[in-house]
Amino acid sequence: xxxxxxxxxxxxxxxxxxxxxxxxxxxxxxxxxxxxxxxxxxxxxxxxxxxxxxxxxxxxxxxxxxxxxxxxxxxxxxxxxxxxxxxxxxxxxxxxxxxxxxxxxxxxxxxxxxxxxxxxxxxxxxxxxxxxxxxxxxxxxxxxxxxxxxxxxxxxxxxxxxxxxxxxxxxxxxxxxxxxxxxxxxxxxxxxxxxxxxxxxxxxxxxxxxxxxxxxxxxxxxxxxxxxxxxxxxxxxxxxxxxxxxxxxxxxxxxxxxxxxxxxxxxxxxxxxxxxxxxxxxxxxxxxxxxxxxxxxxxxxxxxxxxxxxxxxxxxxxxxxxxxxxxxxxxxxxxxxxxxxxxxxxxxxxxxxxxxxxxxxxxxxxxxxxxxxxxxxxxxxxxxxxxxxxxxxxxxxxxxxxxxxxxxx
Numbered sequence: 107x108x109x110x111x112x113x114x115x116x117x118x119x120x121x122x123x124x125x126x127x128x129x130x131x132x133x134x135x136x137x138x139x140x141x142x143x144x145x146x147x148x149x150x151x152x153x154x155x156x157x158x159x160x161x162x163x164x165x166x167x168x169x170x171x172x173x174x175x176x177x178x179x180x181x182x183x184x185x186x187x188x189x190x191x192x193x194x195x196x197x198x199x200x201x202x203x204x205x206x207x208x209x210x211x212x213x214x215x216x217x218x219x220x221x222x223x224x225x226x227x228x229x230x231x232x233x234x235x236x237x238x239x240x241x242x243x244x245x246x247x248x249x250x251x252x253x254x255x256x257x258x259x260x261x262x263x264x265x266x267x268x269x270x271x272x273x274x275x276x277x278x279x280x281x282x283x284x285x286x287x288x289x290x291x292x293x294x295x296x297x298x299x300x301x302x303x304x305x306x307x308x309x310x311x312x313x314x315x316x317x318x319x320x321x322x323x324x325x326x327x328x329x330x331x332x333x334x335x336x337x338x339x340x341x342x343x344x345x346x347x348x349x350x351x352x353x354x355x356x357x358x359x360x361x362x363x364x365x366x367x368x369x370x371x372x373x374x375x376x377x378x379x380x381x382x383x384x385x386x387x388x389x390x391x392x393x394x395x396x397x398x399x400x401x402x403x404x405x406x407x408x409x410x411x412x413x414x415x416x417x418x419x420x421x422x423x424x425x426x427x428x429x430x431x432x433x434x435x436x437x438x439x440x441x442x443x444x445x446x447x448x449x450x451x452x453x454x455x456x457x458x459x460x461x462x463x464x465x466x467x468x469x470x471x472x473x474x475x476x477x478x479x480x481x482x483x484x485x486x487x488x489x490x491x492x493x494x495x496x497x498x499x500x501x502x503x504x505x506x507x508x509x510x511x512x513x514x515x
Contacts, residue, residue: 149174151249152185152328158246159202159324164352166201168193173328176366186330187367192360199355199367200325207353208232208244208322225313225320226298232309232322247324251312259395260311262288268471271461274453275479279446281388281405290314290393315394318345323353331390332368333401345369373403387481397477403428404485407442410435414488425488435493443490450483 152173159165170191176184193199210227211234232251235242242248261272262285269286276282294300294310316327326345346354361367371394372385386403390396401415411433413426427433457479462472 148185148253151246151253155246155250155324159200159206162203162206164201164203165206166198167325168197168199170363171199171367176330184330185328187325187328189361189363189365189367191363193357194361195357195359197357199357201355202323202325202353204351204353206244206247206324208235208247210320225317226294226300228317228320228322229294229298229300229306229309229313232313233306236305236309247322250327251309254308254312260288260290260315261285261392261395262291264471265468267465268467268475271457271465271467271472272475272478274461275450275457275475275482277446277449279407279442280482282392285392318353321353326353326355326369329355329367329369331371331394331396331398333370333373333398333403387478387485391474391478395474397474397481402481402485404489406485406489407439409433410439410489412489412492414485423484423488425492427492435489440490440493443486443493447483447486447490450479450486454479 156167156171156173159167168189170189170193172188172190173185174188176186187199189199208228208231210225211231235244235248236251261269261282264272272285276285288311290310291302291307294306295302298310300306300310313322316322318326323345344356344358346356355367371390386405387398388405390398401413403411403413405411411428413428415424415426416422417424458476461467462469467475
């Protein structure tokens with residue numbers, strides 16, 4: 107026997123039907139969960155955060171600054187900072203007083219307490235405030251921590267099936283290597299004397315992915331990453347810690363109405379040797395949980411280091427070698443580019459059409475794996491094209507070969 111299901115819709119005119127669909131959309135939006143919080147509640151939480159900073163005698167948030175979803179029609183697109191009207195270069199976007207910044211308890215000792223990727227003292231300070239509960243002075247800020255979900259965010263937290271699928275993509279030759287174990291959690295235990303307590307691990311990952319060095323600065327952490335060192339000036343703000351009295355977010359160029367605020371996670375003035383130590387796309391994915399947009403920096407082994415960006419007309423990709431005197435691709439590297447491209451091309455149909463079902467990979471992990479696959483293929487293709495005509499017996503690379511432009515896609 108066939109079971110027929112009928113759904114009753116109200117009989118309405120075209121005008122009232124539009125209103126009906128609009129109402130249904132509003133109901134659906136109200137039920138969408140973002141980190142366990144309804145969208146409307148999340149928006150109110152962000153407004154409360156801004157007012158919390160403004161309520162401090164020395165706090166300031168620019169009247170044109172707002173927190174909203176990157177795509178207002180899609181709450182799942184993630185939140186960021188935007189300007190509602192034009193802001194000019196040099197204007198202060200926000201100023202967070204020193205006592206609204208989470209930092210190590212004995213701040214003067216931070217240098218001995220600070221290690222790459224995280225600050226032990228800041229993690230301990232965060233754990234302390236969380237345990238204080240309603241007695242904490244950081245209540246509005248801590249809501250963001252409570253709503254933040256570590257599941258499926260970093261590669262080390264992916265499901266076993268997701269990690270196995272990602273392992274097929276990178277193989278033995280491509281980064282990131284040893285992605286199954288979190289470097290952050292390992293350092294939290296080995297260097298900070300932490301434990302595998304769920305709250306401690308969450309705090310360690312939160313600090314590693316949200317802090318500016320050893321500070322947890324409200325508003326700053328909502329600024330999304332984008333490099334801007336090549337053809338497009340995506341990066342449009344800097345953060346200044348002023349005499350250890352406040353943290354100011356300052357516009358580094360004119361910012362148009364509706365534009366998102368961006369900040370680079372590893373090409374900033376305070377980023378230390380991240381600029382030159384091979385940090386790039388693979389590390390951002392492993393340490394922050396996303397595949398960065400253009401421009402990208404790629405480090406494909408000890409001798410291949412380059413930046414990749416769209417040309418200003420958006421029609422081609424431009425590759426710029428980082429430093430051919432220090433990072434010089436070899437004949438073996440060129441062979442690796444070709445072999446890995448061939449392997450990845452053969453993997454594409456399985457990855458994008460079959461693996462999700464056969465491996466039972468969670469949707470978010472599958473999408474991120476495919477996104478990294480596409481970025482990796484484009485990077486390898488660009489490097490292969492750029493070195494195709496090189497005569498490797500001649501190490502005097504002409505200056506004009508520092509740049510290589512080719513169609514993308």
